[in-house]
Amino acid sequence: MGNTITEKILMAHTNLKNISAGQLINARVDISLGNDVTAPIAIKEFYKAGGKKVFNKNKIALVLDHFTPNKDINSAQQCKAVREFAQKHKITHFYEGGSVGIEHALLPEQGIVVPGDLVIGADSHTCTYGALGAFATGVGSTDLAAAILTGELWFKVPSSIKFVIYEKLQKWVSGKDLILYIIGRIGVDGALYQAMEFTGETIGKLSMADRFSMANMAIEAGAKNGIFAPDKITSEYVKKRAMRNYNFYYSDNDAVYSDTIEINAAKIEPQVAFPHLPSNVKGISKSGRVKIDQSLIGSCTNGRIEDLRVAAKILKNRRASSNVRLIIVPATPEIYRQALKEGLIDTFMKANAIISPPSCGACLGGHLGILAEGERAVATTNRNFVGRMGHVRSEVYLAGPAVAAASAVLGRIASPEEL
Amino acid sequence: MIFKGKVWKFGDNIDTDAIIPARYLTTSDPQQLAAHCMEDADPDFITKMKTGDIILGGKNFGCGSSREHAPISIKAAGISCVIAKSFARIFYRNSFNMGLPIFESRELVDAIKEGEEITVDSVRGTITLTGADKTFEINSIPPFMEELINDGGLMKHIAKKRDNNEKKYI
Ligand code: SF4
Numbered sequence: 001m002g003n004t005i006t007e008k009i010l011m012a013h014t015n016l017k018n019i020s021a022g023q024l025i026n027a028r029v030d031i032s033l034g035n036d037v038t039a040p041i042a043i044k045e046f047y048k049a050g051g052k053k054v055f056n057k058n059k060i061a062l063v064l065d066h067f068t069p070n071k072d073i074n075s076a077q078q079c080k081a082v083r084e085f086a087q088k089h090k091i092t093h094f095y096e097g098g099s100v101g102i103e104h105a106l107l108p109e110q111g112i113v114v115p116g117d118l119v120i121g122a123d124s125h126t127c128t129y130g131a132l133g134a135f136a137t138g139v140g141s142t143d144l145a146a147a148i149l150t151g152e153l154w155f156k157v158p159s160s161i162k163f164v165i166y167e168k169l170q171k172w173v174s175g176k177d178l179i180l181y182i183i184g185r186i187g188v189d190g191a192l193y194q195a196m197e198f199t200g201e202t203i204g205k206l207s208m209a210d211r212f213s214m215a216n217m218a219i220e221a222g223a224k225n226g227i228f229a230p231d232k233i234t235s236e237y238v239k240k241r242a243m244r245n246y247n248f249y250y251s252d253n254d255a256v257y258s259d260t261i262e263i264n265a266a267k268i269e270p271q272v273a274f275p276h277l278p279s280n281v282k283g284i285s286k287s288g289r290v291k292i293d294q295s296l297i298g299s300c301t302n303g304r305i306e307d308l309r310v311a312a313k314i315l316k317n318r319r320a321s322s323n324v325r326l327i328i329v330p331a332t333p334e335i336y337r338q339a340l341k342e343g344l345i346d347t348f349m350k351a352n353a354i355i356s357p358p359s360c361g362a363c364l365g366g367h368l369g370i371l372a373e374g375e376r377a378v379a380t381t382n383r384n385f386v387g388r389m390g391h392v393r394s395e396v397y398l399a400g401p402a403v404a405a406a407s408a409v410l411g412r413i414a415s416p417e418e419l
Numbered sequence: 420m421i422f423k424g425k426v427w428k429f430g431d432n433i434d435t436d437a438i439i440p441a442r443y444l445t446t447s448d449p450q451q452l453a454a455h456c457m458e459d460a461d462p463d464f465i466t467k468m469k470t471g472d473i474i475l476g477g478k479n480f481g482c483g484s485s486r487e488h489a490p491i492s493i494k495a496a497g498i499s500c501v502i503a504k505s506f507a508r509i510f511y512r513n514s515f516n517m518g519l520p521i522f523e524s525r526e527l528v529d530a531i532k533e534g535e536e537i538t539v540d541s542v543r544g545t546i547t548l549t550g551a552d553k554t555f556e557i558n559s560i561p562p563f564m565e566e567l568i569n570d571g572g573l574m575k576h577i578a579k580k581r582d583n584n585e586k587k588y589i
Contacts, residue, residue: 145574
């Protein structure tokens with residue numbers, strides 16, 4: 001009996017000869033990630049357990065991206081605690097200030113996470129790196145403390161659901177729409193404790209940006225990880241970035257899956273997830289006339305240069321509706337600079353957009369774009385829970401960058417075709 | 420361990436933003452987090468509940484962020500344990516890692532009403548409803564997870580194994 005790519009990567013990080021779904025294992029971790037919200041608790045736990053030295057200073061990434069630029073005194077204190085830890089232990093991958101980007105866009109871009117890695121992060125969207133053909137999963141702060149102390153962590157080997165996606169995508173349909181469609185179909189716990197493995201001819205043609213968006217939202221279906229087999233597109237992406245050697249793993253033909261779901265991509269139109277669950281999905285043609293107050297284009301789901309290019313194509317020579325605050329967040333400094341070079345930022349500013357520094361701020365309702373009572377936002381982010389972007393009686397509609405840009409112009413949720 | 424308390428009932432997919440909204444994450448102080456426990460699911464929860472009470476959730480309790488602030492706020496508020504039909508996986512591991520007792524029981528959640536009192540016996544694996552002759556079974560957990568709870572969480576477990584010079588902690 002063969003193994004899935006998820007099982008193979010996990011196994012390669014143990015001394016075991018075979019592993020199977022459901023087994024509890026202890027595995028070596030290549031990169032452990034924390035941010036300004038989750039690392040402070042991990043640091044406390046690290047010291048409480050008598051920690052004196054980190055396991056390996058090159059295998060830890062600390063990214064101050066959530067409440068930064070520091071929102072208030074409390075968040076400044078949290079950042080200070082992480083900074084002091086990073087300095088004391090000489091952490092190689094420490095990012096703050098002008099070098100900071102949203103962690104899940106930053107780590108792959110900088111070549112810190114690579115194919116075949118086992119990555120844990122005290123942030124649920126750590127699953128993003130599955131796009132590279134790595135096993136990556138979100139854990140808690142105590143897990144992070146354990147991993148930076150010992151270099152290892154306990155895992156339950158997940159069973160895998162195989163998604164086979166075929167046919168050509170329609171115009172304006174992106175990886176984001178695919179994953180929203182899938183979550184709408186299987187539900188927010190449709191892949192609970194499992195791996196989501198994305199395969200099929202459509203997937204083979206997707207850009208890395210689209211794959212990152214999809215893997216990013218695996219957690220919204222309850223999954224432990226989302227994963228893509230590496231291919232030429234993966235190679236192109238990593239070869240100019242990787243800081244270390246990397247390995248490509250593939251599922252065996254006779255690997256065991258708990259389920260196989262086939263999806264005809266040609267039948268999918270741009271998708272919108274209505275409040276208050278990412279599974280509450282409708283096609284754009286069935287979304288009705290929903291007025292919006294804010295449009296947010298950014299986050300670890302859709303703040304990459306490819307996303308900004310799509311938004312700029314739509315916003316070129318147009319302006320955001322006077323009733324809409326359009327906020328654009330380049331996810332990393334490199335993306336920001338590239339957007340400047342390509343004239344995208346100029347297009348956005350002419351469209352009356354606010355350009356935010358790379359930050360999680362608005363996405364999690366932290367700062368830099370909070371919603372008031374009764375306000376509605378369309379956002380290219382990944383969660384639309386009650387109160388996610390501000391007041392408990394505000395609403396978030398999730399969509400891809402094309403719909404978010406078109407909606408900003410028309411002041412209501414809209415398809416780019418309507419422009 | 421035995422937990423006896425009044426039950427507060429919540430629905431399916433209670434997410435970490437409902438348990439502890441992100442706007443309070445500029446601190447990790449347990450008492451400050453406890454003050455906002457379950458605020459966006461029920462704004463009065465923290466004033467109504469008493470120490471030792473039990474939270475009952477539906478499917479996928481604790482979905483969303485990895486924030487350990489969620490189980491921390493529940494524990495610091497004085498909730499003795501959480502029972503749900505199922506838990507989201509990061510919340511599940513966080514709870515074991517930091518020592519918040521959680522139990523899965525599908526039938527119990529449907530059968531019990533808010534305000535009723537129950538007794539959880541984690542050793543026997545049963546939950547009983549006070550004043551009624553009803554017993555429910557708790558889904559069993561792997562021995563390693565039991566060890567984690569008995570040791571008081573992951574870091575204490577690791578420290579113990581290190582003291583005993585055991586290389587692996589699982
Ligand atoms: S952008 Fe949003 S979802 Fe992504 S890491 Fe930041 S807060 Fe989390």
